[in-house]
Amino acid sequence: MKYLTVWKILFLMLTLLTVSGAKHTVILKGKVYRHAGATARELGCGYYFSGKNFYLARGKENFSFRAERADFRISNVSVAGSFPSRKVGNHLYLSAVDVDTILRPFFATRQSLRRHTLRRIIIDPGHGGFDRGAAGKRIVEKTVVLKIARRVAEILKRCGYACFLTRRSDYLVPLNQRCIIANRNKGDLFVSLHCNASKDKRATGIETYCLTPAGASSTNQKKILYTTFKGNAMNSNNFLLAYEIQRALLQRTKGHDRGVRHSRFAVLRNLNMPGVLVEMGFVSNDAEERKLATPLYQEQIARAIAVGIINYHRKIYNSKR
Numbered sequence: 001m002k003y004l005t006v007w008k009i010l011f012l013m014l015t016l017l018t019v020s021g022a023k024h025t026v027i028l029k030g031k032v033y034r035h036a037g038a039t040a041r042e043l044g045c046g047y048y049f050s051g052k053n054f055y056l057a058r059g060k061e062n063f064s065f066r067a068e069r070a071d072f073r074i075s076n077v078s079v080a081g082s083f084p085s086r087k088v089g090n091h092l093y094l095s096a097v098d099v100d101t102i103l104r105p106f107f108a109t110r111q112s113l114r115r116h117t118l119r120r121i122i123i124d125p126g127h128g129g130f131d132r133g134a135a136g137k138r139i140v141e142k143t144v145v146l147k148i149a150r151r152v153a154e155i156l157k158r159c160g161y162a163c164f165l166t167r168r169s170d171y172l173v174p175l176n177q178r179c180i181i182a183n184r185n186k187g188d189l190f191v192s193l194h195c196n197a198s199k200d201k202r203a204t205g206i207e208t209y210c211l212t213p214a215g216a217s218s219t220n221q222k223k224i225l226y227t228t229f230k231g232n233a234m235n236s237n238n239f240l241l242a243y244e245i246q247r248a249l250l251q252r253t254k255g256h257d258r259g260v261r262h263s264r265f266a267v268l269r270n271l272n273m274p275g276v277l278v279e280m281g282f283v284s285n286d287a288e289e290r291k292l293a294t295p296l297y298q299e300q301i302a303r304a305i306a307v308g309i310i311n312y313h314r315k316i317y318n319s320k321r
Ligand SMILES: [Zn+2]
Pocket: 126, 127, 133, 134, 141, 194, 195
C-alpha cells in the first residue's frame, strides 16, 4: 500500500513536470493560443507527427496541421483555420479560436454543440430575378441553385423533415431578407446554395462557408472583426454542419476540395439557427459547368447535401463525447 502511494506521487510529479514544461495557454501577439499536445489530451486524442504534419487523432478521425500554417485538415477534408499555428521552442500551439470553433465541435461534439431540435430546414437558393448570379456558357447560377434546392427539399421531406424555400421561383429576394424569412419561418437549420465563378477559368471545386467567429478574420482576408453577430451564438454548430456537408459533397461528387471556410456573408450573420453557404462548383470552368448542367450531377449534389445534414443531425444526438 505504502509503495503504491509512493509510486502514485512519483507518477503525479512526472506528469506535472511534463505538462509544466510547456504552458497550456500562451498569449502570442495579443492572441490566445493553446498547447497542441495538451489540447489533444484534453480531447482524448493521440498526438503525433509524421514528416511536417502534426496529428491529433482519435479512432478513425484525425485533425492535421503544419507549423505556422492555417490550412488544416480533418480526416481528408480541408478546413481553413482562423490563425496559423505557432511554434515556440519545441512546442506547437493552436489559436484558442480554432480550438474552440473547429477542434472542440469535432472531437467534443456533445460538450460544445447545442442539441437543438431539427425538423424544419430552410433552403436558400441564391440570387433570382434580374440578379442572375454567376453565368457560364450554358447555365446561370440562379436557375441551377433553384433546381438543386427543390431536389434537396424533396429528398429531406422523404426523410421526415419539413422544408421551406426562401424563393420558389425566379424572383429576387434581397440578401438581408433571407435571414429574416428564415427566422420568421422558425427554421431549425439554414442552407444557402450558390455556384462559383472566377476570372481564372481553371478554378474548380466545392467550398462550404460558415460564419466567421468574432475576433477572427475571414478566410483569405487579413482584417479581424470583433463584432459578434446573432449567428455567432451557433459557431460550433455552424462549423460541424459545414464540415458534414463539405465531407458528403466530396465523397459523392469526387469534386476538388476547396475546404470549409469562414465568411461574414449577409445571409449567415443574423440567423438564429445554425447555417452555412455552399458553393457547389464553378460555372466559369468549362468541364465543371458541363457537369453542373446535367440533371444527374445536380441530383448527386442534392443527395450529398441532404446526407450532410442528416449526418450532422445524427452527430449532435449520438456523439459520446
Ligand atoms: Zn451566388
